[in-house]
Amino acid sequence: MTNDGPPFGGVIYQVYPRSFRDGDGDGVGDLAGMRAGLDHLAWLGVDAVWSSPLYRSPMADFGYDIADHCDIDPVFGTLDDLDAFVADADARGLQVWLDFVPNHTSDRHRWFEAARSSTEDLHRDWYVWRDPAPDGGPPNNWVRHFADAPAWTLDERSGQYYLHHFLPEQPDVNWDTPALREAQLDVLRFWMDRGVRGFRADVVHLIGQDRSYPDDPPGVDRFDGRGDFHHHTSTKEHLRAIRRVLDERGAIIVGESYLEQPEVLLAHVGDDAQHLSFVFHLLGAPWDAAEWARRIMEVESVFEPAGAWPSWALGNHDRPRLATRLGSEARARVAATVQLTLRGVPCLFQGDELGLEDAIVPPDRVVDPGGRDGCRAPVPWTEDPDAGWSSSAWLPLPPDAATRSVAAQQADPASTANLYRRLLALRHAEPALVRGAQRILGGADGIPDGVLAVQRTDGVDELVTLAEMAGRGAVLDRRWASGWTVAIDTQSAGPREGTPFDGALDADTAIVLRRA
Numbered sequence: 001m002t003n004d005g006p007p008f009g010g011v012i013y014q015v016y017p018r019s020f021r022d023g024d025g026d027g028v029g030d031l032a033g034m035r036a037g038l039d040h041l042a043w044l045g046v047d048a049v050w051s052s053p054l055y056r057s058p059m060a061d062f063g064y065d066i067a068d069h070c071d072i073d074p075v076f077g078t079l080d081d082l083d084a085f086v087a088d089a090d091a092r093g094l095q096v097w098l099d100f101v102p103n104h105t106s107d108r109h110r111w112f113e114a115a116r117s118s119t120e121d122l123h124r125d126w127y128v129w130r131d132p133a134p135d136g137g138p139p140n141n142w143v144r145h146f147a148d149a150p151a152w153t154l155d156e157r158s159g160q161y162y163l164h165h166f167l168p169e170q171p172d173v174n175w176d177t178p179a180l181r182e183a184q185l186d187v188l189r190f191w192m193d194r195g196v197r198g199f200r201a202d203v204v205h206l207i208g209q210d211r212s213y214p215d216d217p218p219g220v221d222r223f224d225g226r227g228d229f230h231h232h233t234s235t236k237e238h239l240r241a242i243r244r245v246l247d248e249r250g251a252i253i254v255g256e257s258y259l260e261q262p263e264v265l266l267a268h269v270g271d272d273a274q275h276l277s278f279v280f281h282l283l284g285a286p287w288d289a290a291e292w293a294r295r296i297m298e299v300e301s302v303f304e305p306a307g308a309w310p311s312w313a314l315g316n317h318d319r320p321r322l323a324t325r326l327g328s329e330a331r332a333r334v335a336a337t338v339q340l341t342l343r344g345v346p347c348l349f350q351g352d353e354l355g356l357e358d359a360i361v362p363p364d365r366v367v368d369p370g371g372r373d374g375c376r377a378p379v380p381w382t383e384d385p386d387a388g389w390s391s392s393a394w395l396p397l398p399p400d401a402a403t404r405s406v407a408a409q410q411a412d413p414a415s416t417a418n419l420y421r422r423l424l425a426l427r428h429a430e431p432a433l434v435r436g437a438q439r440i441l442g443g444a445d446g447i448p449d450g451v452l453a454v455q456r457t458d459g460v461d462e463l464v465t466l467a468e469m470a471g472r473g474a475v476l477d478r479r480w481a482s483g484w485t486v487a488i489d490t491q492s493a494g495p496r497e498g499t500p501f502d503g504a505l506d507a508d509t510a511i512v513l514r515r516a
């Protein structure tokens with residue numbers, strides 16, 4: 001299958017709209033800001049823009065609690081603004097993808113308000129209701145996200161509990177109810193009719209549920225340890241229904257399935273499920289070449305033979321930023337070089353192309369119930385003290401906002417933003433990086449310890465990424481000292497690029513080689 005290429009051959013860029021760019025000066029990002037930011041994305045060379053939720057929401061989870069799936073929250077603008085954003089993106093050759101949040105709604109959604117109004121209401125079964133346990137407590141021992149608290153809340157009026165994997169303000173819906181499922185599919189149709197070309201599916205592994213709601217086995221450590229227990233066979237059937245609707249219009253879906261084992265994850269991606277699945281195995285990986293190699297091979301030994309396509313993500317609005325996690329911008333540049341040359345569809349998180357670090361958020365400015373404010377800091381656009389955020393922004397700016405701003409980095413050929421731009425240009429110019437076969441090279445190929453080496457080949461074309469991850473530099477053996485040209489070098493503004501490779505690799509750097 002390697003020569004067929006992925007169903008979407010481009011690169012995805014995630015916009016977190018509250019923090020991307022502010023168009024109206026109220027300190028919260030919006031659609032007008034997103035329109036104004038499109039030129040940066042076109043300059044960078046990405047292909048699709050996925051926006052985190054823009055829908056009407058009470059913002060208990062900053063948009064992942066949807067009160068109306070088919071309208072834009074006033075903080076972001078209007079449906080007309082969304083249409084204008086899609087048109088502007090289209091004019092620049094960029095696809096617009098939205099966040100599809102299938103597992104839960106807001107408790108202020110009219111569906112839930114109706115469901116909770118009476119046990120007889122037609123919407124009752126659109127959510128998950130259970131009688132209390134014999135002691136009056138929650139129906140099972142599940143724990144919700146963001147707190148050491150039950151995943152169930154008692155509804156005083158009916159005396160039943162409702163399920164919520166996240167906040168009590170985010171009740172889980174019941175995909176086994178045909179009318180709910182159809183309503184969710186209509187949401188997809190609504191947005192595709194407005195020119196939306198793809199979706200990111202939020203915690204989609206949760207939509208198929210064991211309706212007997214058994215206790216988690218003893219010793220399971222809350223959600224993270226429970227991830228693979230939430231692989232229920234009915235999820236696949238729901239994914240097929242979603243896929244049929246998307247195929248009618250040629251739209252793409254990338255799933256956020258938090259499933260650890262690649263064999264389990266594989267059920268969610270492929271011709272009769274989602275086009276792509278996020279793979280987070282490198283996001284949490286220690287900075288170690290052998291461990292990165294092991295994780296890439298672990299995923300690809302399952303995905304590649306099945307013709308399935310990973311979407312490698314190194315950051316998002318839920319996790320500390322790349323540069324913060326890895327401890328330096330140099331390492332973040334190395335990681336990006338690996339990400340953008342791996343087989344699959346890379347997904348970039350806004351601001352990682354600027355090498356941003358998490359903001360320091362003092363206790364009196366914490367707003368997220370999940371402790372994720374740092375990575376959600378506003379993107380700095382200008383070198384002014386407010387970085388282009390005309391009034392005080394909803395979260396503190398990230399460190400070194402002026403020097404890391406879009407304006408400063410576009411003008412500096414040695415910047416991280418310009419490195420991303422060169423990597424994206426290389427990816428577009430080299431089919432081997434998109435549809436080529438992939439092999440992780442090792443000692444037998446002359447690759448020293450501490451260096452991750454990824455080979456991509458397509459016919460006679462061959463590229464190899466070498467990433468120095470041990471912090472001591474490396475000299476490769478004679479096999480590598482001739483016959484290769486440096487296509488990308490993370491530590492320079494490009495002077496080494498286009499010159500023959502001499503076999504030397506500096507500490508905390510990566511290069512991409514092209515067979516001369």
Ligand code: BGC
Pocket residue numbers: 061064101166202203256317318370
């Ligand atoms: C999203 C989070 C959100 C959660 C519930 C996630 O995986 O990325 O930001 O809090 O789903 O919707």
